Amino acid sequence: MHQSDVVIVGAGMQGATMALAAARAGLRPLVVERGKVGSGATGNSYGIIHGGLRYLQSLSVGRWQRSRQAQAWFLDNYPEHVRPLACAMPLYRHTLRSPMAFRAASAIESCLYRGTGLSRRLPRLQLLGSEEIARAYPLPRRDLAGAALWHDLVADDMETLLRKILADAGASGAALMEDTEAGELIVADNRVVGLNVTHADGSAEEIATPRVAICAGSWSSRWPQEPKAATTATLAFNLVLDIPFPGDAALAVSETPGKGRSYFLRPLEGGTFAGTFYRPAPGAREPDVTPADIAAFLEVLDRALPGYGIAEAGVRAVMPGLLPDTDGTGRTLSAADTISTPGPAGLSQVLGSKLTTAPLLSMDAARRLWPQEARRAA
Numbered sequence: 308m309h310q311s312d313v314v315i316v317g318a319g320m321q322g323a324t325m326a327l328a329a330a331r332a333g334l335r336p337l338v339v340e341r342g343k344v345g346s347g348a349t350g351n352s353y354g355i356i357h358g359g360l361r362y363l364q365s366l367s368v369g370r371w372q373r374s375r376q377a378q379a380w381f382l383d384n385y386p387e388h389v390r391p392l393a394c395a396m397p398l399y400r401h402t403l404r405s406p407m408a409f410r411a412a413s414a415i416e417s418c419l420y421r422g423t424g425l426s427r428r429l430p431r432l433q434l435l436g437s438e439e440i441a442r443a444y445p446l447p448r449r450d451l452a453g454a455a456l457w458h459d460l461v462a463d464d465m466e467t468l469l470r471k472i473l474a475d476a477g478a479s480g481a482a483l484m485e486d487t488e489a490g491e492l493i494v495a496d497n498r499v500v501g502l503n504v505t506h507a508d509g510s511a512e513e514i515a516t517p518r519v520a521i522c523a524g525s526w527s528s529r530w531p532q533e534p535k536a537a538t539t540a541t542l543a544f545n546l547v548l549d550i551p552f553p554g555d556a557a558l559a560v561s562e563t564p565g566k567g568r569s570y571f572l573r574p575l576e577g578g579t580f581a582g583t584f585y586r587p588a589p590g591a592r593e594p595d596v597t598p599a600d601i602a603a604f605l606e607v608l609d610r611a612l613p614g615y616g617i618a619e620a621g622v623r624a625v626m627p628g629l630l631p632d633t634d635g636t637g638r639t640l641s642a643a644d645t646i647s648t649p650g651p652a653g654l655s656q657v658l659g660s661k662l663t664t665a666p667l668l669s670m671d672a673a674r675r676l677w678p679q680e681a682r683r684a685a
């Protein structure tokens with residue numbers, strides 16, 4: 308029988324960074340993953356580690372700061388697995404995405420850097436002229452007033468990044484079991500004493516452990532949850548299209564110029580990586596994308612970038628995931644990061660809204676859940 312100080316369920320960004328945080332708190336974690344490392348939302352994500360520029364529109368200073376801290380964490384700890392990605396967004400007169408709005412965002416960001424003492428790690432926001440952006444991409448020209456250019460980080464090979472994080476956790480005592488599905492908790496006197504797991508060959512095993520941390524993303528509701536826990540009800544997916552994309556940058560476009568949800572397009576292995584399309588999926592257990600979903604996304608992209616041939620492009624790959632929403636209807640994505648202890652004692656759930664901020668959430672969770680161990684290890 309395996310024994311472990313803490314079993315972490317799920318090897319996405321949350322589980323991998325939780326393993327690192329637990330190992331650094333002096334625990335010897337065992338990560339149990341039902342598929343392969345990164346096979347959930349993390350491996351199917353768009354791979355961007357956001358800098359939080361979008362949060363400046365609503366003056367959500369705390370979220371901006373957390374995103375910048377998360378970018379710094381990846382740059383400091385995994386510089387060889389992330390790279391700056393230039394992102395361009397066309398700006399249109401008389402809309403919220405106008406040159407004036409972006410100049411204001413740039414000024415606010417400069418003040419925030421000074422106010423928070425965070426150091427700028429990526430180039431500052433720039434404005435491009437309308438001719439320059441129109442030469443690069445076949446954009447709708449009416450009221451086009453230029454483009455904003457900023458840099459985020461991107462992880463091109465998410466699985467390798469996750470395996471490196473897990474290897475670092477392994478150097479401090481963590482272990483990984485892939486192709487192993489976590490099942491029922493084993494509980495005595497309202498305390499966790501173990502976890503049942505099933506291996507890919509059908510064999511079952513009990514792992515003796517006093518702590519289980521659920522980092523199973525949209526599959527977390529299988530275990531006891533706090534009544535107010537986020538519900539996963541939104542389907543999200545990216546497409547890899549069989550059509551080359553110009554340049555190296557990502558381009559953010561929207562169905563109506565200057566308004567509404569932004570979709571990103573960037574080059575990927577000679578094709579175009581397009582993301583992210585969302586639709587409500589209340590009660591869904593698996594991220595099932597239908598041909599109608601794909602057609603709807605292609606239509607949106609075709610309207611956003613007419614004349615680029617997207618409607619006729621072949622689809623090389625569909626990359627789906629389920630995400631938490633705010634009220635179970637699937638209409639509004641949750642932006643909350645939650646650490647909950649629904650009971651029995653020793654059970655915790657760590658559910659984040661973005662892979663970007665998963666490492667910070669894991670460090671907070673380790674401090675909150677295992678303060679004595681963390682203090683002893685410090």
Ligand SMILES: Cc1cc2nc3c(=O)[nH]c(=O)nc-3n(C[C@H](O)[C@H](O)[C@H](O)COP(=O)(O)OP(=O)(O)OC[C@H]3O[C@@H](n4cnc5c(N)ncnc54)[C@H](O)[C@@H]3O)c2cc1C
Pocket residue numbers: 316317318319320321322339340341342343344345346347348349350351352353354355356357487488489490522523524525526543544545582583626627628629630658659660661662663664665
């Ligand atoms: C299409 C899409 C695009 C996105 N793009 C971005 C982006 O660009 N930037 C960003 O910051 N965020 C993005 N996100 C959000 C981000 O991917 C998620 O918030 C984050 O990856 C969630 O990580 P996680 O580890 O909690 O979940 P997951 O990555 O889903 O990991 C959960 C793991 O648990 C495993 N598991 C489930 N049940 C069991 C079980 N019973 N036993 C063992 N293992 C189990 C699963 O196999 C899975 O590997 C995107 C999401 C999607 C779906």
